Amino acid sequence: MPAKRYELIVFDWDGTLLDSAGAIVRAIQAASGDLGLPVPEDARARHVIGLGLDDALHYAVPELTKNRYPEMVARYRHHYLSRDQELVLFDGVASTIAYLAEQGWLLAVATGKSRVGLDRALVHSGLGAYFHATRCADECFSKPHPAMLQELMSELSVAPEQTLMIGDTTHDLQMAQNAGVDGLAVSFGAHDVDALASVPSVALLATPAELDQWLRQNA
Structure with missing residues (x-):
């Protein structure tokens, strides 16, 4: 295996x-309907995935009062x-995470x-034991x-140039930019x-299989 480019993969x-x-889109839309508010279109509701809930609702349902x-x-x-x-991991994700952990990467x-919500998801998915740190x-x-990336890097004593952030939204990539770390985009999630x-x-990768291959060859 080639030398590692990164120490920490987030x-x-x-x-x-x-x-x-x-x-997530359906839950935002159903909640809006419950409160008698305009139901956001799929694209608007999908755009906010990855944000904190208050920020997400402020954008997705602007008619919602504080x-x-x-x-x-x-x-x-x-x-x-x-x-x-009923939600499941993308195909191949569990084996990718297991491989990275076995090969010695720090994962967050x-x-x-x-x-x-994250603690519940980590238990349900079976991935909790692989991650060295998490931020919500x-x-x-x-x-x-x-802040999330800065705190993770501080906790795990890893420099920005040794850190990779992987996400499916522009929010993830912009956070990576703001923290001075590399961002890697996947297009099988929320943003097109x-x-x-x-x-x-x-990199901008279209499938979990492409992500697995890229990480094995480049991370």
């Missing part, structure tokens, strides 16, 4: 490891959590999920602010190729 969760983008945020959050979580046990997660949107600033291509990245 993954987004929803839309990058877990095939959950569609479920005093109704708790109600909206409760309805979103009701709809999402009622089906989240930076996600727009809450801590409760309710613990620090939401993407694209660099054109959106992802608008932000610099070391």
